[in-house]
Amino acid sequence: MDFVARLRGFLDERSILIDAADQDRYLHDWRNRHHGRALCVVLPRSTQEVAAVLRLCSEHGVPVFPQGGNTSVCGGSVPSEGGEGVVVSLERMNALREVNPRNNSMTVEAGCVLATVQEAARAADRYFPLSLGAEGSCQIGGNVATNAGGTSVVRYGNTRDLVLGLEVVLPDGRIWNGLRALRKDNSGYDLKNLFIGAEGTLGIVTAATLKLFPLAKTVLTAMFALDDIHEVVLLGERLQKQFAGELVALELMSRSELEIVLRQIPGSHCPLGDRGQWQLLIELTSAADADTLTEQLNACLEGALAGGAVLDAVVASSEKQRAQLWHVRHHVTEGNKREGMGLTHDIAVPVYRIPAFIEQAGAMLQARYPGVEVVIVGHIGDGNLHYIGMLSHEAWQGVEDKPGYQQRLAHDLYDIAVPMGGTFSAEHGIGSLHVDEMERYKDPVEVDLMRQVKRMLDPKGIMNPGRVLPRHD
Ligand SMILES: Cc1cc2nc3c(=O)[nH]c(=O)nc-3n(C[C@H](O)[C@H](O)[C@H](O)COP(=O)(O)OP(=O)(O)OC[C@H]3O[C@@H](n4cnc5c(N)ncnc54)[C@H](O)[C@@H]3O)c2cc1C
The missing domain is CATH 3.30.70.2740 (Alpha-Beta Plaits)
Incomplete structure (x- = not known):
C-alpha cells in the first residue's frame, strides 16, 4: 500500500490535504521569500496521531517538516522544494490542558497560539511573559522549537527559561512524556533542552508545561529620544541597575525604522515627534504604585535629561497611549515588508x-x-x-x-x-537560510557534537532535513 493510502488508514479526509489550493498557505512563508512543495499536509488532532504519522514516515523514509504558525523569518517552517516530504501542521492541537495558578504553571498543546496562552494566563490572574510581534499567529510549539526571544528576555529570559516540561514525539514515533511541572529536577540529563531550539530537527513538540508569574500591580511604559548610541547603552545599564527585577523591556529603534513604521502602518503614531536618532522603549512592572514608580523613573532620568543625553521622554499615561507605543514596536516587521x-x-x-x-x-x-x-x-x-x-x-x-x-x-x-564575541543568529534560529553559516562561524567541535546528537535521535535523517545542519548530515 502506498504512503498516502496508509495515512488514510488512521487520519480522516479533513486531516490530509492533497490539493494544491488546500496546501498553498503551508508551502510558503508569510513574506513570500521561501517556497516548497509537499506530498501532502497533515493536520493531526492528538499526540497519538502525530506518533502514528512519524512512525509511518520513518518506515517509508519520508521527510517530515513540522509547522506551527509559519512565522519563521529564516525559511524554517516551509518544506523543501523537492516535494518528497510531509508538512505536519500542529494547528489543530490547540487545547489548554491545564492552568494551575497555585503551581504557577500551565500545560498547553503545541498548536496554541501565543496570544491565546497569554490571555489564558491572565484569565487565571497570572502572567506569561513571552511576547513578540508575531504573537497573534505563532504557536507555542514553534516558540519552543525556535527558543523564541522577544521583548521581555531582559527580565524573563528566552523561551528556554519559561519551559518546565515537554511532550515530544520522536522521529521513530515513540512519545516522550516529559511534562513535569517542577522548578527543580536534577534526575539525570535535562533532555527538554535538546528539543528547545532544535527547530524541529530532532522531533515534534506536542505539548509544553510553561512557567507563569504573578500579574504586576503597576505597568509603566515609556519612550525616550536620544542622539548618541553610547548614551543609549549607558542609559540602558542605569535602568537595569536601578530597576533590577522590574525592567521588563528595553527596546531600541533607529529613526529610520520609526519613520518606516509611521509611513507604512496606518494608525501608527509616535508622541515624541521627530527628535532623536534613537528611540528607546522601556517597560517596568512593579508591586509599587504608579506614582511611586513614575517618581523613581523621573529621578533616574534627571541627570540624562539635564545633561542633554535624553532629548525627550514620554511616559504612557493611559492604556491607550501604552498600546500606541507598543503598536509602533510590534509593527516594524510589517512596515519593513511594505517599505x-x-x-x-x-x-x-x-x-x-x-x-x-x-x-x-x-x-x-x-x-x-x-x-x-x-x-x-x-x-x-x-x-x-x-x-x-x-x-x-x-x-x-x-x-x-x-x-x-x-x-x-x-x-x-x-x-x-x-x-x-557575537553571533550571526541571536533569536530567529537557522532555518534553511543560515545553514552555510553554521560551518563558517561555529566551532567545528560544536557542529560535530550537533551532528552526533542528530544521528542518535534521528538516524534516518527524516526530521526537517536541510534545516540547522546541512542536508548530507
Ligand atoms: C512580525 C514578527 C515578529 C517576530 N518577532 C520575533 C521576536 O521578537 N523574537 C523571536 O525570537 N522571533 C520573532 N519572530 C520569528 C517567529 O515568530 C518565531 O521564530 C516564532 O517562535 C515561530 O513560531 P511559529 O509557530 O510561527 O513557528 P514556525 O514558523 O511554523 O516554525 C519555526 C520552526 O519551528 C519548527 N516547529 C514549529 N512547530 C514545531 C513543533 N510543534 N515541534 C517541532 N518543531 C516545530 C518548524 O519546523 C520551524 O523549523 C517574529 C516573526 C514575525 C513575523
Missing part, C-alpha cells in the same frame, strides 16, 4: 559592544554598499540587533546576483559581529 527589500540580520554582541558594532557596520555599508539604508531595531538589553539593509523595491530589482549580494552583505556584517 522595500529589507535584508535582515539577527546579530547579537555583548551589550557594551553595541556602539562599536553599529559604528563599524555603518562605515562598512557606506563603503561597500552605497545606497543601502541602515535600519535598526533590537532588543538592546540582550545585545540583540535586527540590523537591516533596506533597498527600495526598484533598487532590489536592479541587483543582478541577488543571492550572492545577500550572502556577501550578511558575511560582511557577521565578520564584524562574530570577532566581537
